[in-house]
Amino acid sequence: MEPIVEADELWKIFGDGESRVEALRGVSLSVFPGEMVAVMGPSGCGKTTLLNVLSGIDTVTRGRVRIRGRDLHGMKERERDRCRAEQMGFVFQSYNLIPVLSAVENVELPLLATGVPAREARRRAEEALARVGLKERRHHRPAELSGGQAQRVALARAIVNRPAVVFADEPTGALDRKTTELVIDLLDHLNRVDGLTMVLVTHDPEVAERAHRILYMDSGQILRERSTKRQPPTLRSAGREG
Numbered sequence: 001m002e003p004i005v006e007a008d009e010l011w012k013i014f015g016d017g018e019s020r021v022e023a024l025r026g027v028s029l030s031v032f033p034g035e036m037v038a039v040m041g042p043s044g045c046g047k048t049t050l051l052n053v054l055s056g057i058d059t060v061t062r063g064r065v066r067i068r069g070r071d072l073h074g075m076k077e078r079e080r081d082r083c084r085a086e087q088m089g090f091v092f093q094s095y096n097l098i099p100v101l102s103a104v105e106n107v108e109l110p111l112l113a114t115g116v117p118a119r120e121a122r123r124r125a126e127e128a129l130a131r132v133g134l135k136e137r138r139h140h141r142p143a144e145l146s147g148g149q150a151q152r153v154a155l156a157r158a159i160v161n162r163p164a165v166v167f168a169d170e171p172t173g174a175l176d177r178k179t180t181e182l183v184i185d186l187l188d189h190l191n192r193v194d195g196l197t198m199v200l201v202t203h204d205p206e207v208a209e210r211a212h213r214i215l216y217m218d219s220g221q222i223l224r225e226r227s228t229k230r231q232p233p234t235l236r237s238a239g240r241e242g
C-alpha cells in the first residue's frame, strides 16, 4: 500500500552559530491510508516542527516529504499551497477560528479559498458541521461556543475539503478531561467510519492510545515506536476489528 505521507531523513535547523538549534535530526516515517499516528515526546523535542515540515507550513533543511508520492518541498510555492488546500486538514490547540465569522462561515472558508462556488461551499460546510454534531450551532460565532464546540468546528473545517490527511497539533491540549473524551471520540469516529488518516501530536497518553501507532520523539529524533491495541487499518478493512 502506498503511504499518504512519507518522510525521508528530515532535518530542520533553526538559526546558526550560538543560536543554532537542530529541531529535527534525521526523521523518517510513513503514514498509511486510514492510519491514526500519534507523536509524543517532551517539550521542545521537535513535535510541532515535525508537523509543520510534514505539512509544508515550514520548509525543511534536508530530506524529503512525499504526500501521496509527490515531493512536497520540491513543488513551486503555488503548487504546494494547492496541495495543502486539497490534500490536508489542520487542527490546532487554540482552534484558530476567525472570531468575526460564524461557525459555518469558518468551515466554508477553505473551500471558498480554493474556488468552490459559494452555494456548494455552504452545503458542504453544513454537512461537515453535521458530521461533528454541531449543525444547530452553525450561526454561532466562536466566542459563543464552548471549547469543545469550538474544537469541533475546527475539526469540521479540517475535514470539509475531504483531505487525504489531517494534521492535529495538541487538539485536546486546551480541553478538560470530559471534553477531551468527546473530541477524541469524534476523531476516532471519523477515523473508523470515514477512514480519515491522521497524524496527531499529543502530551496525553490516553489520547495517544486511541491511535494505531505511537511515535516517541526526543531531541529531534524518533527514538522508538509502538503499536497500540488497535488493529491497523489494513486488517480493519478486512473486517477483523470488532
Ligand SMILES: Nc1ncnc2c1ncn2[C@@H]1O[C@H](COP(=O)(O)OP(=O)(O)OP(=O)(O)O)[C@@H](O)[C@H]1O
Pocket (backbone or CB within 6 Å): 014, 015, 021, 022, 023, 041, 042, 043, 044, 045, 046, 047, 048, 049, 050
Ligand atoms: N522558529 C524557530 N526558531 C528557532 N528555534 C525554533 C523555532 N521553532 C522551534 N524552535 C526550536 O526547535 C526545538 C523544537 O521545537 P518544537 O516546537 O518543535 O517542540 P515541541 O516538541 O513541539 O515542543 P512543545 O511540546 O513544547 O510544543 C525547540 O528547541 C525550539 O526552541
